[in-house]
Amino acid sequence: MRVVILTNYGLDEYVFEALRAGASGFLLKDTEPADLLQAVEVVARGEALLSPAVTRTLIGEFVARPPDRATPVGLECLTRREREVTALAARGLTNKEITGHMVISPFTAKTHISRAMTKLGARDRAQLVVFAYESGLVTARGQ
DSSP: OOOEEEESOOOHHHHHHHHHTTOSEEEETTSOHHHHHHHHHHHHTTOOEEOHHHHHHHHHHHHHSOTTOSSOOOGGGSOHHHHHHHHHHHTTOOHHHHHHHHTOOHHHHHHHHHHHHHHHTOSSHHHHHHHHHHTTSSOOTTO
16 A cells, blocks of 8 residues: 655654655645646555655755765664763753763763764754654653
8 A cells, every 4th residue: 555645734754754654655735636646646656756845855854964874873883871972962961961960071071972973974963862862762751
Protein backbone atom coordinates (compact mmCIF):
# COMPACT_ATOMS: atom_id res chain seq x y z
CA MET A 1 0.00 0.00 0.00
CA ARG A 2 1.23 3.49 -0.87
CA VAL A 3 0.28 6.60 1.09
CA VAL A 4 0.00 10.23 -0.02
CA ILE A 5 -0.27 12.76 2.79
CA LEU A 6 -2.52 15.74 2.01
CA THR A 7 -2.31 18.46 4.65
CA ASN A 8 -2.46 22.16 5.45
CA TYR A 9 0.85 21.93 7.28
CA GLY A 10 4.11 21.79 5.38
CA LEU A 11 6.20 21.99 8.53
CA ASP A 12 9.55 20.21 8.38
CA GLU A 13 8.77 17.91 11.30
CA TYR A 14 5.50 16.76 9.70
CA VAL A 15 7.21 16.05 6.40
CA PHE A 16 10.09 14.17 8.02
CA GLU A 17 7.79 12.13 10.26
CA ALA A 18 5.52 11.22 7.35
CA LEU A 19 8.46 10.11 5.22
CA ARG A 20 9.98 8.16 8.12
CA ALA A 21 6.61 6.45 8.61
CA GLY A 22 6.63 5.33 4.98
CA ALA A 23 4.57 7.90 3.08
CA SER A 24 5.38 8.02 -0.61
CA GLY A 25 3.89 11.44 -1.24
CA PHE A 26 3.39 14.66 0.67
CA LEU A 27 1.18 17.40 -0.74
CA LEU A 28 -0.28 20.59 0.61
CA LYS A 29 -4.04 21.16 0.42
CA ASP A 30 -3.61 24.01 -2.05
CA THR A 31 -2.59 21.43 -4.67
CA GLU A 32 -4.70 21.69 -7.81
CA PRO A 33 -7.13 18.75 -8.33
CA ALA A 34 -5.39 17.68 -11.55
CA ASP A 35 -2.02 17.67 -9.75
CA LEU A 36 -3.52 15.62 -6.92
CA LEU A 37 -4.77 12.99 -9.37
CA GLN A 38 -1.38 12.92 -11.06
CA ALA A 39 0.30 12.52 -7.67
CA VAL A 40 -1.88 9.53 -6.82
CA GLU A 41 -0.98 7.94 -10.16
CA VAL A 42 2.74 8.59 -9.62
CA VAL A 43 2.68 7.09 -6.13
CA ALA A 44 0.58 4.12 -7.31
CA ARG A 45 3.35 3.34 -9.83
CA GLY A 46 5.77 3.03 -6.91
CA GLU A 47 7.42 6.40 -7.27
CA ALA A 48 7.60 9.22 -4.73
CA LEU A 49 6.25 12.74 -5.02
CA LEU A 50 6.51 15.86 -2.88
CA SER A 51 4.89 19.24 -3.37
CA PRO A 52 7.28 21.91 -4.72
CA ALA A 53 7.26 23.80 -1.40
CA VAL A 54 8.18 20.63 0.50
CA THR A 55 10.87 19.81 -2.04
CA ARG A 56 12.42 23.27 -1.56
CA THR A 57 12.47 22.71 2.20
CA LEU A 58 14.12 19.29 1.91
CA ILE A 59 16.70 20.62 -0.53
CA GLY A 60 17.43 23.49 1.86
CA GLU A 61 17.94 21.03 4.72
CA PHE A 62 20.20 18.86 2.60
CA VAL A 63 22.30 21.77 1.35
CA ALA A 64 22.67 23.10 4.90
CA ARG A 65 24.35 19.89 6.02
CA PRO A 66 28.14 19.80 6.05
CA PRO A 67 29.41 18.33 2.77
CA ASP A 68 31.03 15.29 4.38
CA ARG A 69 27.82 14.23 6.17
CA ALA A 70 25.02 12.89 3.99
CA THR A 71 23.37 10.72 6.64
CA PRO A 72 23.12 11.09 10.39
CA VAL A 73 25.49 9.08 12.53
CA GLY A 74 24.24 7.31 15.63
CA LEU A 75 25.35 7.77 19.18
CA GLU A 76 27.87 4.97 18.86
CA CYS A 77 30.38 7.46 17.43
CA LEU A 78 30.37 9.47 20.68
CA THR A 79 32.37 8.66 23.77
CA ARG A 80 30.53 8.24 27.07
CA ARG A 81 31.59 11.74 28.16
CA GLU A 82 30.54 13.28 24.84
CA ARG A 83 27.12 11.66 25.19
CA GLU A 84 26.83 12.98 28.73
CA VAL A 85 27.79 16.53 27.70
CA THR A 86 25.43 16.38 24.72
CA ALA A 87 22.57 15.30 26.97
CA LEU A 88 23.28 18.13 29.41
CA ALA A 89 23.43 20.66 26.56
CA ALA A 90 20.11 19.31 25.29
CA ARG A 91 18.65 19.95 28.74
CA GLY A 92 19.61 23.60 28.30
CA LEU A 93 22.74 23.74 30.45
CA THR A 94 25.42 26.25 29.48
CA ASN A 95 29.06 25.21 29.26
CA LYS A 96 29.64 26.78 32.68
CA GLU A 97 26.75 24.79 34.18
CA ILE A 98 28.05 21.61 32.53
CA THR A 99 31.47 22.15 34.14
CA GLY A 100 29.87 22.34 37.57
CA HIS A 101 27.67 19.32 36.98
CA MET A 102 30.45 17.10 35.65
CA VAL A 103 33.30 18.62 37.68
CA ILE A 104 35.43 19.33 34.62
CA SER A 105 37.19 22.44 33.36
CA PRO A 106 35.46 24.91 31.01
CA PHE A 107 37.97 23.98 28.29
CA THR A 108 37.11 20.27 28.66
CA ALA A 109 33.38 20.96 28.45
CA LYS A 110 33.88 23.05 25.32
CA THR A 111 36.09 20.35 23.81
CA HIS A 112 33.50 17.62 24.44
CA ILE A 113 30.74 19.77 22.89
CA SER A 114 32.93 20.61 19.90
CA ARG A 115 33.93 16.98 19.30
CA ALA A 116 30.31 15.79 19.58
CA MET A 117 29.23 18.44 17.07
CA THR A 118 31.99 17.42 14.67
CA LYS A 119 31.22 13.70 14.93
CA LEU A 120 27.48 14.24 14.45
CA GLY A 121 27.86 16.81 11.70
CA ALA A 122 26.05 19.48 13.70
CA ARG A 123 26.85 22.99 12.49
CA ASP A 124 25.75 24.58 15.76
CA ARG A 125 24.61 23.79 19.29
CA ALA A 126 20.95 23.85 18.24
CA GLN A 127 21.53 21.00 15.79
CA LEU A 128 23.32 19.07 18.52
CA VAL A 129 20.28 19.48 20.76
CA VAL A 130 17.94 18.32 17.98
CA PHE A 131 20.10 15.24 17.43
CA ALA A 132 20.01 14.46 21.15
CA TYR A 133 16.21 14.43 21.10
CA GLU A 134 15.81 12.65 17.75
CA SER A 135 18.26 9.93 18.74
CA GLY A 136 16.54 9.33 22.07
CA LEU A 137 19.54 10.41 24.12
CA VAL A 138 17.14 12.71 25.96
CA THR A 139 13.37 12.96 25.95
CA ALA A 140 11.02 15.81 26.68
CA ARG A 141 10.27 16.20 30.35
CA GLY A 142 7.00 14.62 31.34
CA GLN A 143 7.37 11.78 28.82
